[in-house]
Amino acid sequence: MRTVLSTSRSDWSACFADRVERMKASEIRELLKLLDQPDIISFAGGIPNPALFPTATIADAYAAILSDPATAGPALQYSTSEGYRPLRRWIADHMAELGVPCSPDHILITHGSQQALDFLGKLFLSPGDTALVTYPTYLGALQAFSAYQPMYQRLAFENTERTAASYSRTAFHSGSRLRLAYVVPDFSNPTGETLPRAAREHLQDLAEELQIPVIEDGAYEALRYGGEAVPSLLALDIARSGSIDAARTIYCGTFSKTLTPALRLGWICAAAPVLNKLVLIKQASDLHAATINQMVMHRTAETCFNTQVATARTTYRERRDTMLAALERHMPPGVAWTRPEGGMFVWMTLPEHLDGATLLEQAVRLSRVAFVPGKAFFVDGSGANTIRLSFSLPTPEKIDQGIARLGALLTSLSAGA
Amino acid sequence: MRTVLSTSRSDWSACFADRVERMKASEIRELLKLLDQPDIISFAGGIPNPALFPTATIADAYAAILSDPATAGPALQYSTSEGYRPLRRWIADHMAELGVPCSPDHILITHGSQQALDFLGKLFLSPGDTALVTYPTYLGALQAFSAYQPMYQRLAFENTERTAASYSRTAFHSGSRLRLAYVVPDFSNPTGETLPRAAREHLQDLAEELQIPVIEDGAYEALRYGGEAVPSLLALDIARSGSIDAARTIYCGTFSKTLTPALRLGWICAAAPVLNKLVLIKQASDLHAATINQMVMHRTAETCFNTQVATARTTYRERRDTMLAALERHMPPGVAWTRPEGGMFVWMTLPEHLDGATLLEQAVRLSRVAFVPGKAFFVDGSGANTIRLSFSLPTPEKIDQGIARLGALLTSLSAGA
Numbered sequence: 111m112r113t114v115l116s117t118s119r120s121d122w123s124a125c126f127a128d129r130v131e132r133m134k135a136s137e138i139r140e141l142l143k144l145l146d147q148p149d150i151i152s153f154a155g156g157i158p159n160p161a162l163f164p165t166a167t168i169a170d171a172y173a174a175i176l177s178d179p180a181t182a183g184p185a186l187q188y189s190t191s192e193g194y195r196p197l198r199r200w201i202a203d204h205m206a207e208l209g210v211p212c213s214p215d216h217i218l219i220t221h222g223s224q225q226a227l228d229f230l231g232k233l234f235l236s237p238g239d240t241a242l243v244t245y246p247t248y249l250g251a252l253q254a255f256s257a258y259q260p261m262y263q264r265l266a267f268e269n270t271e272r273t274a275a276s277y278s279r280t281a282f283h284s285g286s287r288l289r290l291a292y293v294v295p296d297f298s299n300p301t302g303e304t305l306p307r308a309a310r311e312h313l314q315d316l317a318e319e320l321q322i323p324v325i326e327d328g329a330y331e332a333l334r335y336g337g338e339a340v341p342s343l344l345a346l347d348i349a350r351s352g353s354i355d356a357a358r359t360i361y362c363g364t365f366s367k368t369l370t371p372a373l374r375l376g377w378i379c380a381a382a383p384v385l386n387k388l389v390l391i392k393q394a395s396d397l398h399a400a401t402i403n404q405m406v407m408h409r410t411a412e413t414c415f416n417t418q419v420a421t422a423r424t425t426y427r428e429r430r431d432t433m434l435a436a437l438e439r440h441m442p443p444g445v446a447w448t449r450p451e452g453g454m455f456v457w458m459t460l461p462e463h464l465d466g467a468t469l470l471e472q473a474v475r476l477s478r479v480a481f482v483p484g485k486a487f488f489v490d491g492s493g494a495n496t497i498r499l500s501f502s503l504p505t506p507e508k509i510d511q512g513i514a515r516l517g518a519l520l521t522s523l524s525a526g527a
Numbered sequence: 528m529r530t531v532l533s534t535s536r537s538d539w540s541a542c543f544a545d546r547v548e549r550m551k552a553s554e555i556r557e558l559l560k561l562l563d564q565p566d567i568i569s570f571a572g573g574i575p576n577p578a579l580f581p582t583a584t585i586a587d588a589y590a591a592i593l594s595d596p597a598t599a600g601p602a603l604q605y606s607t608s609e610g611y612r613p614l615r616r617w618i619a620d621h622m623a624e625l626g627v628p629c630s631p632d633h634i635l636i637t638h639g640s641q642q643a644l645d646f647l648g649k650l651f652l653s654p655g656d657t658a659l660v661t662y663p664t665y666l667g668a669l670q671a672f673s674a675y676q677p678m679y680q681r682l683a684f685e686n687t688e689r690t691a692a693s694y695s696r697t698a699f700h701s702g703s704r705l706r707l708a709y710v711v712p713d714f715s716n717p718t719g720e721t722l723p724r725a726a727r728e729h730l731q732d733l734a735e736e737l738q739i740p741v742i743e744d745g746a747y748e749a750l751r752y753g754g755e756a757v758p759s760l761l762a763l764d765i766a767r768s769g770s771i772d773a774a775r776t777i778y779c780g781t782f783s784k785t786l787t788p789a790l791r792l793g794w795i796c797a798a799a800p801v802l803n804k805l806v807l808i809k810q811a812s813d814l815h816a817a818t819i820n821q822m823v824m825h826r827t828a829e830t831c832f833n834t835q836v837a838t839a840r841t842t843y844r845e846r847r848d849t850m851l852a853a854l855e856r857h858m859p860p861g862v863a864w865t866r867p868e869g870g871m872f873v874w875m876t877l878p879e880h881l882d883g884a885t886l887l888e889q890a891v892r893l894s895r896v897a898f899v900p901g902k903a904f905f906v907d908g909s910g911a912n913t914i915r916l917s918f919s920l921p922t923p924e925k926i927d928q929g930i931a932r933l934g935a936l937l938t939s940l941s942a943g944a
Contacts, residue, residue: 122800125706125740127653127675133807155605163603169593176586186580186787188572221638225813232674236544237654253811257649258544289542323542370603372818383539390550394670396642400817401789 128237132256151512152480153499156299156454162422163370164414171409175402185402191393193219193377194404200411201363201377208331209345210361212354216379218388219399223329223364223376227254227292229391230325230360233384234290235260240281242291246457246487246496248299248327251292261286262489265293267309274319290323291316295343297330297453300487300498304451307340314346317358323384324359330453332368332419335427337451344379355381367454368419369410373403426454432506433499433513440517442524447499454502457484460495464523469497472523477515545654549673568929569897570916573716573871579839580787581831588826592819602819608810610636610794611821617828618780618794625748626762627778629771633796635805636816640746640781640793644671644709646808647742647777650801651707652677657698659708663874663904663913665716665744668709678703679906682710684726691736707740708733712760714747714870717904717915721868724757731763734775740801741776747870749785749836752844754868761796772798784871785836786827790820843871849923850916850930857934859941864916871919874901877912881940886914889940894932 175181192198198214205212220226227250235241235258242265243251252262263280266272281288291313295305305313317324326343341349347359357380364376378388392398433456437447444461460466466483473479484496501509592598609615615631622629637643644667652658652675659682660668669679680697683689698705708730712722722730734741743760758766764776774797781793795805809815850873854864861878877883883900890896901913918926 122798122804125651125738126804127649127651127656127706129653130650130804133804133811135807157605160600160604163600165593165599165603168603169590169599172589172593173586176582176589182582182586183577183580186582186585186789187577188574188783188788221813221817224811228812232544233547234542234544236546239544250811250814253807257808257811289544321542366605371605372603373820374813374815374817381539387539387543387547387550390552390670391674394550394641394667394674395645395812396638396791397667398791400638400791400820403790403817403820 129257129259132259133253150474150478150480151504151508151515153501153504153512154480154482155503156498156500157503158367158371158422159425159502162418162425164410164418167410167413168370168406171406171413172402174409175405181405185405187401189398189401189404191389191398193217193399194401194408197404197408197411198377200408201379204411204415205361205363205379209341210348210354210379212379215382216354216385218378218380218385218392219404220376220378220392221374221396221399222366222371223327223362224250224254225374225395226362226376226378227251227325227327228257229378229388229395230290230362231255231258231260232391233387234323236289238286239289240284240286241289242277242322243489244293244298245490246300246484246493247292247489248294249486251327252487252489255292260289263288264490265291265313267305267312274316277316277320288320288322290325292325292327293343294327294329295340296328297333297450297455299329299453300455300482300484301457302448302450302453302455303457304337304340310340310343310346313343314350314359322358326359326361328361328363329367331363333422333426333454334452335423335430354379355383357381360384365407365411368415368422369407373400373407375399375403375407426502428506429501429504429509430456432509433501436510436513437517440514442517442521444524445520454500456499456501458497458499460497460520461524462495464520465494466497467494469519469523473516473519477519479512479515479519481516546674546676549676550670567891567895567897568921568925568932570918570921570929571897571899572920573915573917574920575784575788575839576842576919579835579842581827581835584827584830585787585823588823588830589819591826592822598822602822604818606815606818606821608806608815610634610816611818611825614821614825614828615794617825618796621828621832622778622780622796626758627765627771627796629796632799633771633802635795635797635802635809636821637793637795637809638791638813638816639783639788640744640779641667641671642791642812643779643793643795644668644742644744645674646795646805646812647707647779648672648675648677649808650804651740653706655703656706657701657703658706659694659739660906661710661715662907663717663901663910664709664906665711666903668744669906672709677706680705681907682708682730684722684729691733694733694737705737705739707742709742709744710760711744711746712757713745714750714867714872716746716870717872717899717901718874719865719867719870719872720874721754721757724763727757727760727763730760731767731776739775743776743778745778745780746784748780750839750843750871751869752840752847771796772800774798777801782824782828785832785839786824790817790824792816792820792824843919845923846918846921846926847873849926850918853927853930854934857931859934859938861941862937871917873916873918875914875916877914877937878941879912881937882911883914884911886936886940890933890936894936896929896932896936898933
């Protein structure tokens, strides 16, 4: 028998790359486990309503593709990193309807828009670089970008004193370079707010001056329930620059909120020089998106995208209206919230002395209501007195009940303060 | 109308992160495009034979899951980053059969083993760190790791003068730290060779002394056609260390070579502290693997994994035997090749004066035969006189014809030299 001097194997932290220090378990993720308890009314998960999934269409697509030998073989084989061309073509046509004339060559299929954000971090961010993000912003974007160890600066629209020069100066004083701006312009996760056209134009000016790409996360763009649509940042960029290949805006889309998140299919629409590099990143990261899922998504989108979006709008609009009405009825003074024109989220600001995480613990224990504390969406540790409420999943009745319970809890806490 | 000072938008290269410089289009990938020409006999793609895909079982699984409301809802919804627990349990049982006792908590589901390699690069490699790899090694691993900007050192088994101290010294002199070793121990891509048990024990000693993780790429492990199975590195590690949680070997597995690559499902089996970090990386990278595909793969593996592997072995064994016999018959003196006990590849060393890339151009043009030039598999730019031949896809008849054509070309080149 050979004997080897035994060294401690338990100190893995010494083996990990520096970037791992910034990886922390997400509050949202831990919270999703609460959804399994039936008496809890959850406004936590920002996930689509499963009653809306086009199950029969998807089942038919899998069956049709796998029963025809001409499609079954390719469906189960390796395919190209760019993605299934008919799906890319469908998406290019869809982008054209959104004011973004482009070809399938400007589309990369990703495993959801989360992977799009990871790839864009990989493409643009070196350690110490600066990314401009709103405070708050989508937590998943912060998780994706933070693996590439950037600094963050607050992208502010209301504060007109921030000029391109002031962003540059702040970065320069930290020894950093400005590398990208990231926004969710429509019905943002987490705030539900929409960036007005003037703010979009301002962001384009800023990006032009700073010569940085703008990452536009269009995850919720299709889910508008009222108000007037604002052109996407990429559409505005193309209107200025003349073509997708001259644009510096990079659009991330997804089927997760409109058809189903479970096939993990999203896309990036960008200028050819950017897309060509992203294809190499896709290849090195996981070769390509699941072939059969891309074929199924193509058929499903062709068959029912518009009707699905129409149904989703009707369903979510009712839930949003119910939540907003319930908030008016049940919330005590000192609590403020957004009135989203679409998406899945209402953002609530509590009185200064209340902490969202503490409130969650109380709400689950005393009132059987769940939501997401807002602090995790802020990179600077602020926002302790904010919470995110999602209206996508509970029925209108449950929404009314849940908001009533939360309102009663907040009223009792206000009375006790 | 607003006017904005127009700056050049075309210089994207100035916007990309440093790591992007190392991302180059793969020769393999460009070559796959040749497969579409019907008169070419291709030994290029290392892809499974589509005739072996368990299409009916997979079709049944999609149909069953989507026709039952109890499974259809969850199948189309977001799920956990770790992966679908019944599939993780099946994989844990499978690993136990390979001499690796472990639980589902030691398994992360990834989008193929390519994603496993990307995640392990992300977990362990900072710029300038050193990864130990064989020369040649799997090109996809180099692509995955290189995004994290490591240096490489050659992991040598035949050269007994290389000790732990010598690896450390070389790294130290480059201002680098040794961070991981990567091997494909069974029927390696690209060489087809298997690491003998003594070499595996040597690698474990080395990793123990250097206190680095060993990444074991088990992509081909199930596809043995002759000879005696060698225990996996992880099994040997556990035999020494006592348990999966004390092991420093990290195993990457995949369904791509046994059932189908198109569902993009593989796994990492590792100690809990490593797996917990990888779950966070999965979450930040693409949230989770496609839910429905995981459920389908679970049913498919339960139904037919063993019979599929048996059929694959029979099919590929015949093709390997045909290729080896044809090589004996048709190759001129001065050409050497490996005799793989499994997998998909034969590795050929040409006379010194021949270049694999030049030969490919000639072979496609003059002989209508394709393969992969070996140089891309070497990080040091050597290996110009090597090529990789895959026997997985062509019929035995085509293999014999193709090798005869290649042999005739090489004979004519030898005569002309």
